[in-house]
Amino acid sequence: MDLELARKTLAEQPFSRLLGARLTAFGDGEATLELDIREDLHQQYGFVHGGVLSYAADNTLTIAAATVAGPGLITSGFTIDYLRPATGETLRAHAQVIRAGRTRIVCRCDLTTVDGAGARTLCAVAQGNIAVTAPR
Numbered sequence: 001m002d003l004e005l006a007r008k009t010l011a012e013q014p015f016s017r018l019l020g021a022r023l024t025a026f027g028d029g030e031a032t033l034e035l036d037i038r039e040d041l042h043q044q045y046g047f048v049h050g051g052v053l054s055y056a057a058d059n060t061l062t063i064a065a066a067t068v069a070g071p072g073l074i075t076s077g078f079t080i081d082y083l084r085p086a087t088g089e090t091l092r093a094h095a096q097v098i099r100a101g102r103t104r105i106v107c108r109c110d111l112t113t114v115d116g117a118g119a120r121t122l123c124a125v126a127q128g129n130i131a132v133t134a135p136r
Contacts, residue, residue, distance in 0.1 A: 001070050003027065006063055009071065019055065021064065029097035031063040034090055037113065048113070048123075056093035057109045057126035064095035065105040065130035072134020076104070080126040088113035088121065094111035098127075105130040 003026040010016050010023050010033075019041070025032035035041075043049040062075050073077055095109035111124040 001066050003025075003072070006031070006066060010059070010063070013059075014088050015055070016059065019052065021056070021059065024092075025094075026063065027067055028083065029064065029067050029100075030095065031060055031062065031067060033060045033091060034093045034123065036084070037089055037091055045085070046087070048091060050082060051079075052091070053093045053111055053124050054080055054126075056091055056111060057095075058128070060093035060095040060109050061107040061126065061128040062130050064097055064109075065100070067098045068097055069105055069123060069130075069132055070131060070134070073105070074133050076129045076131040078126050078128030079123055084121065084123050086111070086113050087122040088115040090114040095103070095126075102111050103132050105132065129133045 006026045008024050019035050021035045024034050028038050041052050088135045092112050095107050098106045109126040
């Protein structure tokens with residue numbers, strides 16, 4: 001699986017298209033997904049909704065796993081810890097493979113926001129187990 005196939009797979013997800021998610025890096029056990037922070041992605045206090053952060057973590061964890069195992073994967077579970085409110089212009093999720101087993105792949109994801117000046121703020125961290133559904 002390469003960056004173009006990963007981008008095509010992401011584009012086939014209606015919810016990813018709705019959010020405007022884009023894959024900016026893919027390979028060597030790592031992946032980065034970004035989306036523009038828009039007002040319609042906020043919760044009532046003006047921060048990015050936790051569901052948007054969870055979406056970004058979930059997808060990026062699985063996409064990172066695909067760099068080592070190919071496309072036959074599904075998230076079997078993940079945890080997320082919100083560290084601070086997400087504000088800025090861009091949400092960036094960067095995941096890396098921690099351990100790739102035969103049937104499960106463990107990944108970690110850091111979620112940061114980027115403001116107009118390029119300053120990054122870590123707003124959440126996630127760790128997930130990705131199940132291999134198709135033989136490699």
